Amino acid sequence: MSKRSQPLPTRLSFAAQMEALRQRLAKPLPGQEAHFTMAPIYRQNPALSRIDGKPCREAAVLAMLFPVDEAPHVLLTARPDTMRDHAGQVSFPGGRREEAETLLETALREAEEEVGLSPDAVDVLGPLTPFYIPPSNFCVHPFVGALSTLPDLYPHDEEVAAIIHAPLKHLLASGTRRREPRTIRGKTFEIPFFAVESYTVWGATAMMLAELLAVFQEATAQASD
Numbered sequence: 001m002s003k004r005s006q007p008l009p010t011r012l013s014f015a016a017q018m019e020a021l022r023q024r025l026a027k028p029l030p031g032q033e034a035h036f037t038m039a040p041i042y043r044q045n046p047a048l049s050r051i052d053g054k055p056c057r058e059a060a061v062l063a064m065l066f067p068v069d070e071a072p073h074v075l076l077t078a079r080p081d082t083m084r085d086h087a088g089q090v091s092f093p094g095g096r097r098e099e100a101e102t103l104l105e106t107a108l109r110e111a112e113e114e115v116g117l118s119p120d121a122v123d124v125l126g127p128l129t130p131f132y133i134p135p136s137n138f139c140v141h142p143f144v145g146a147l148s149t150l151p152d153l154y155p156h157d158e159e160v161a162a163i164i165h166a167p168l169k170h171l172l173a174s175g176t177r178r179r180e181p182r183t184i185r186g187k188t189f190e191i192p193f194f195a196v197e198s199y200t201v202w203g204a205t206a207m208m209l210a211e212l213l214a215v216f217q218e219a220t221a222q223a224s225d
Helices: 014-025 032-038 103-115 168-172 203-224
Strands: 057-068 071-078 094-096 123-127 131-133 138-146 162-167 177-184 187-196 199-201
Touching (some): 014 071, 014 123, 014 203, 032 187, 057 103, 057 162, 071 103, 071 168, 071 199, 071 203, 094 103, 094 138, 103 123, 103 138, 131 203, 138 203, 162 168, 168 203, 199 203
Parallel strands (some): 057 138
Antiparallel strands (some): 057 071, 057 094, 071 162, 131 138, 177 187
């Protein structure tokens, strides 16, 4: 069985898994090695992906983990199909940094604005690797947070059509990672994506998810030894 398709450890509580993840996030991260497993070929340029020296706009997102019967899930949001840009796409809560706020404050503010999640409820575990998104000229900074229980959340923003609760066990299953041809700017590429319910999770969100899953799997495997 490949490392990617190994089942999650079952004897660790959610709290123990989150503590293991916190410790792992404080160490060097896989970054592009993980990102590129879920990036189309035209995005697999190490120099282009790095944020160093890019005159970019800054944004931050929050990958929020919570338990269902001790099994970790991650919160995602889906945009309405009627949106002019990025219709139907799945993402983490997040957005552009406002003046005078830190990137972590951006991620927490956006989560509150989009789904009603109070920043005070979030246990921030640490950051993932930031990377550059050329089409939008954004440097995106992901943060990982945890909740001991998930409060009642609902879309607060007109750009959020649905809230998705994705089990990490499902995201780690080998059959969840798929590929499909997609035409982008007149060229057709094989695009990797995560199949989650009726949604396809691709692009920057899939790349960030890939790193989150890699460090989570490594952290919990070590903690359960």
